[in-house]
Amino acid sequence: MNVQIWIAVSVFILTMSIIFWRPRGINEAWPATVGAVLILISGIVTRGDIVDIISKIGGASITIISTIVMAITLESFGFFHWTASRLVSLARGSGYRLYWYIQLLCFLMTLLFNNDGSILITTPILIILLKNLRIKPRQQIPYLLSGALIATASSAPIGVSNIVNLIALKIVNMTLYTQTAMMFVPAMLGLLIMSLLMFLLVKNKIPKKLPILLSENEESIVAPDFHPLKIGSQPPELKKKRTNFMFKIILFVLLIRCLLFVASYFSIPIEFVAVLGSLVLLMFRWYHLGTNPIDLVKKTPWHILVFAFSMYVIIYGLHNVGLTSLLVSAFKPIVGGGLFQASLVMGGLVSILSNIFNNHPALMIGTIALTEMELDTLTLQTIYLANIIGSDIGALLLPIGTLASLIWMHILRQNRIKVTWKDYLKITIIVIPITTIVTLLILNAWIKLVFL
Numbered sequence: 381m382n383v384q385i386w387i388a389v390s391v392f393i394l395t396m397s398i399i400f401w402r403p404r405g406i407n408e409a410w411p412a413t414v415g416a417v418l419i420l421i422s423g424i425v426t427r428g429d430i431v432d433i434i435s436k437i438g439g440a441s442i443t444i445i446s447t448i449v450m451a452i453t454l455e456s457f458g459f460f461h462w463t464a465s466r467l468v469s470l471a472r473g474s475g476y477r478l479y480w481y482i483q484l485l486c487f488l489m490t491l492l493f494n495n496d497g498s499i500l501i502t503t504p505i506l507i508i509l510l511k512n513l514r515i516k517p518r519q520q521i522p523y524l525l526s527g528a529l530i531a532t533a534s535s536a537p538i539g540v541s542n543i544v545n546l547i548a549l550k551i552v553n554m555t556l557y558t559q560t561a562m563m564f565v566p567a568m569l570g571l572l573i574m575s576l577l578m579f580l581l582v583k584n585k586i587p588k589k590l591p592i593l594l595s596e597n598e599e600s601i602v603a604p605d606f607h608p609l610k611i612g613s614q615p616p617e618l619k620k621k622r623t624n625f626m627f628k629i630i631l632f633v634l635l636i637r638c639l640l641f642v643a644s645y646f647s648i649p650i651e652f653v654a655v656l657g658s659l660v661l662l663m664f665r666w667y668h669l670g671t672n673p674i675d676l677v678k679k680t681p682w683h684i685l686v687f688a689f690s691m692y693v694i695i696y697g698l699h700n701v702g703l704t705s706l707l708v709s710a711f712k713p714i715v716g717g718g719l720f721q722a723s724l725v726m727g728g729l730v731s732i733l734s735n736i737f738n739n740h741p742a743l744m745i746g747t748i749a750l751t752e753m754e755l756d757t758l759t760l761q762t763i764y765l766a767n768i769i770g771s772d773i774g775a776l777l778l779p780i781g782t783l784a785s786l787i788w789m790h791i792l793r794q795n796r797i798k799v800t801w802k803d804y805l806k807i808t809i810i811v812i813p814i815t816t817i818v819t820l821l822i823l824n825a826w827i828k829l830v831f832l
Contacts (some may be wrong), residue, residue, distance in 0.1 A: 381603045384424050384701050385701045386421075387702075388419065388424055388694075388697045389701075391418050391419055391556075392694055392695075394411075394415065395411045395412055395415035396416070396737055399411055399738065399786070400421060400738075400780050405790065408683075408783065409684075409687040412687050412690035412694070413686055413692050415693075416689070416691075416693035421695075422697075424697040425693055429696055429700070430693075431695060433689065436692070437547050437550075437692055439651045440543055440546030440547045440549075440550060440651075441685045442651040443650055444494055445684065446657065447492075447654060447660040448494070448680060448684070449676055450657060451497050452676060452680065453658070453665050454633070456669060456671060457626070457665070457668075459626055460501055460502075462626055463485060463626075465484075466544050467481045467482065467485060467509065471590065473589055475589060475590050475650060476579075476586070478523070479582070479586060480524065480575075482506065482523055482526070482527045485502060486530045486534065488525040489531065491526070491637075494541045494543065495534065495541055495542050495782075496533065496684070496783060498784075499531055499787050499788050499791070500787065502526065502527060502531060502790055506527055507626060507791075510523055510524070510545065513591065514591045515587060515590070515591070516587075518585070519586055520797070521803055522582035522807075524585065524792070524799070525803070525807060526578045526582060526807070528784070528785070529574070529776055530575060530578075533571060533770070533773045534568040535772050536563065536570070536571070536773060538556070540556055540637075543684065543688055544743050545793070547688065547744065548747040548764065551744075551748060552750065552760060554761055556641060557645040557763075558644075558761070560641060562761065562765055562826070563823070565822075566769075566819055566822040566826045567769070569819070570769070570816075570818060572816055573814075574815040577815065578811055580632045580690070581810065582807070602813075611729070615716070632657075632660075636653065639653045691740050691741060691744070692744060703745065704749045707746075707749040711726065711729070712726070715753055719762055720824050722762075722763050723763050723766035723823065724766070724820055725822075726746065726763050726766050726767055727767060727770040728768045728770065729746065730774065731741050731770035731771075731774025731775060734775030734781045735775060735778045739771040739781055739782045739783070742775070743767055743771040747767060747822070750764055762823070762824075762827050767815060769823065773815055773819060774812060776812050777809070777812045778808070779801065779804050
């Protein structure tokens, strides 16, 4: 058993180190897969465990992949460039107003799709937008950083916006509907506080007025040479028709999102709804653009499935060698001290573990440990939600705390945009601890007010 403990811990540390380092831009699925294979070969995780793992992550993975397929399909319609163009128009030359619209865009993209997908969608578009607005490189960083932070944290209000949240829901046997009813209000208030704090910190670092020119018809505002996202160059009738088309697409995506909660309420697997929604949108694209859906096979990030499965195998290995038993014995007395104390301590613990090891394994370990503490349903669910706050918000203290943050940093490096740890920590060292603690306090107040 001592040898197995050594193997499990070593594989975990080595895997996470390579994911953080990303030598030559290696995809995070590769080190996770190698780590999982080593755990399987060592016999720490059995065939029976594999069946249990698949049952826990299968539905969540299918749901997340389906939402990403929907996002890629929307990209084919030019939805995201249209959205960025609308941001420029709505900002009306104000750098402050642009900040708030970027916050809204990143929040909505996570709410409609998921946090990793939101980072992949919004970051490249924001880079194009900010460069074409001729905003100075140092003034671009506050927009990009605050947008990434809110995009990642916005997975907290609803479990379907984050694959690890969905997996954890399955572990604690909690429906998406129940999770949202208990979490939406506290998380939304926390996000609002987070946005306000970030604005106060970056207000003096972003331009008060944007370096822009009026378009020829003076109906909208554009930057010089703003070709990728140019506004005002189309006839008004065509622009109106395009806007109406995009709003119809948004309504369809919102409908599918709402149906996920309806399905959860009636105990219907939500992956069925997610797959149906993506298929309908794919068929509509085929009809409208004549684009064969086969191209989605290449564009869909299938490695997310591999990463989720492999990481869970590694975490299951740590569980089998006694890590969760150790956590249970250490923290069960604290959990028994009351709901308020338990949620603050466990939420804080997952925040710390996330910033050391990344939020995927931290939340999985924390959630598995909770299920072995013999807690009543409300206590289990409340502490689980506290863990989500630690995993989705508290994990943002360091840029290695979430997979979405790692993806964001990688995209910036690809575009030769330098954001140092100092740049990152100037914001997060103040914003993240305050937001995490306040959101945990609001969660406790909300649970006592509505559910006790």
